[in-house]
Amino acid sequence: MSFKTILSVVGMRQSAADIEIATTLCTELGAHLRLLVVSLEATSPVADYALATSSIWVEERQRNIEKLAAEADSLKESLKRYGISYEVESLWLDSAYADTDIGDYARYSDLVVVGPSLSGDDEELKWHTVNGALFEAMRPVLIVPDKRVPSLKPKTILLAWNSTLEASRGAREGLDIMAGAEVHITLVDPDATCGRNGEEPGADIALYLARHDINATVDRLPSAGRDISDVLNQHAIDISADLIVMGGYGHSRLRERIFGGVTRTMIKTPKLPVLMAR
Template identity: 35%
Template sequence: MSYRTIIALHNMDDDNDAIAPALTLCRDLNAHLSVVVVGLTPQPPMSSGYGAGAFEIWGAEFTRLSDDLTEKVEALEKWISKHQPADAVSFDVGQEYSQSGTLARDISRRVRYCDLCVFTGAYQSDSLVWEQALRGALYDTGRPVLIMNNRACPLNDLKRVMLAWDGGVQAAIAVRHALKLLANADDVHIAMADPHSATERFGDEPGSELAAYLARHSVPVTVVPLATEGRNDAETLIRHATDMDAELIVMGGYGHSRLQDWFLGSTTSNMLKSADRPLLLAH
C-alpha cells in the first residue's frame, strides 16, 4: 500500500528531536506527518474520604498538565519548522490528553484516519502511556504500527526483512500490510520458532504456503525454521534478526485475547521489550 498520512505518537516527556526519524520517513515516502503529543490526565480523587480540598488539588494538577501539553505542542511545531529538510513535508501537531481508561480508545479513533502509525523512539514497556497508546493504535483500527526503536527505517528501500511467522491471523494481516515493502526488498526471511508440521496453523510444510504466496508477488523469500533450544520465541526470533542484520521485523501483534496478553504476556510483548530494530505490527 502507499503511505500518504503517517501519524507519529509522541510522549510529552520525550525530547523534541525524537520526532526526527518520522520526519525523514515522511520525506522519503512523500507523506503528510500528523504528530500527536500524548499525555495522561491525573487520576481524580475518590469521591469520599478526602475532603473538598482534594478536588481542588486535582483540578490544579489537571490544569497544569494541560498547559504543559499545550506548550509542548507549540514547541514541537517550532522545532519541526526549524529542522525541516530542504524538501519539506507537510505536517500538523495535535494532542491527546486522556485518562488511562480512555486513552487507548481515543488513540484508536485517531489512527483509523492514517496509513501508518509510528512510535519514533524505543518502546517503553514500563510506561502506562505507551502501553495504552500501543493497544489503541493496534486494536480496532485496521492499521499497521511501526515501532522504530530509535533507528532509521527506509521503508521505500529495504534490503533485509524478517517475517516472524506463526501461521496466525494477525501475522497474515501484517504480511498483507507489508506486501509492497517486501516486494522491493532484496532478502526476506520467513522465520518460525519451533514450527510443527501437520498442524492447523502450519500445514505439512511450515512456511511453504506463505513462501509460495509471496513468490507470486515477486518477493525474494527464504523459509527459516528456528530451534528455540530453551529460549523463548522472542529471543529466538531476535537472534535471527540480528544474525541477518534485518532492517525491519514484520509480525502480528497480540495474537491472544487482550485479557490473556495482559496476564500472561506474549511473544509481542517480549519482542517489544527486547528488539533493537524496527518492528512493523498489525492486529
C-alpha cells in the first residue's frame, strides 16, 4: 500500500537521527509527518500507603508535561526547514495503557517509524510503540537501527517468508515498496507440504508477486543449527539488502517474551531497517 501519513514516535531524549529519518522518508514519498513526542511514566499510586507520595507524584507529572510541551514546540520550529507537511503532538503516557494510547494515534497513519533512539534509553517506549501499532492499530512498523539510512524505495529487499498469515500480511503491506526492487523471497528450513509451503516452497508467493509485476528470486536456506533471525540477517547482508520485509508475531507475545523468537530478535537488535506487519 502507499504511505501518505507517517507517524514517528519519539521520547524526550530523541536523537537528531530520529528526526532526520522521519523527514527523509516523508520527503521521499511526499507524505505527511505526524511526530508524536511521548513522556512515558509509571502508573500513578493508588493504594492507601501511596497517599503521602501522591502529591509529589502529581507535581512531578505536571513538570514533565510542561517539559514535554516545550520539547514539542521546539521540534515544531525545527521542522519548518524541511519543507514537508507535518504536525507535532505531545503525549504524557501512563505505561499501563501506553500500547492502547499509541495505537489510537497509529490508526490514523499508514506507517509507524521506530527510530534508533528508542533502542537505547527509551527501549520500553519502543516496545509500547511496536505493540501499539501491530496489535492495537494493525499498522506496519519500520524499525530503523542506529547508523542506517532507510528508504521506502529500496533497490534490494529480503522478504522473509514462511507461508503464515503474518508473512502474507507483511508481503501485502510491502507491495508498493517491492515494485521496482530486486526481491529475494527467503525461506529457512522450508517443508514441502501441500497444506503449507506446497511442493515447491516459495513458488506460490513468487507467482503472487509476479501478478503485481514484481520479479522475485526464491532463496531456500538451511539454518544449520543457527537461529532463524541470524540466518535472515546474514543473508540480507550477503545480498546487500536495503530492507527486510516480514510478518510479526507468528507466536503469541507471551511465548515470544518467555522463549524468544524471530520477531522479538528482529525488533530488539535489527541489523537493517525492518518493515514488519501483522
